[in-house]
Amino acid sequence: MAQGGLIRCRLQNIFKAYEVQFQPVQNEDYWSTYIGPNLMPDLHMRHNKPGRRTTTRIHNEMNRSLPNKPKKCSFCISIGHNRSNCPNK
Numbered sequence: 001m002a003q004g005g006l007i008r009c010r011l012q013n014i015f016k017a018y019e020v021q022f023q024p025v026q027n028e029d030y031w032s033t034y035i036g037p038n039l040m041p042d043l044h045m046r047h048n049k050p051g052r053r054t055t056t057r058i059h060n061e062m063n064r065s066l067p068n069k070p071k072k073c074s075f076c077i078s079i080g081h082n083r084s085n086c087p088n089k
């Protein structure tokens, strides 16, 4: 098919799409009454509470720190505490 014929085909499709008349949305008073389930939000599922969210992950032995490995601070390079509770900070 020639290039012009292809464009004409596409235009015909566009015209076909707009053949049907679009009805504007009527006033709300003319709407039919809705019969079906009324969905309500579960307020317990909302996450707009302050603070850290509780994890839902299942922890296994991979997540536990090794008990015989001494804590080493990356701030003052001393053993016995870590950076988050360093007394020299």
Ligand SMILES: [Zn+2]
Pocket (backbone or CB within 6 Å): 073, 074, 075, 076, 077, 078, 081, 082, 083, 085, 086, 087, 088
């Ligand atoms: Zn320290």
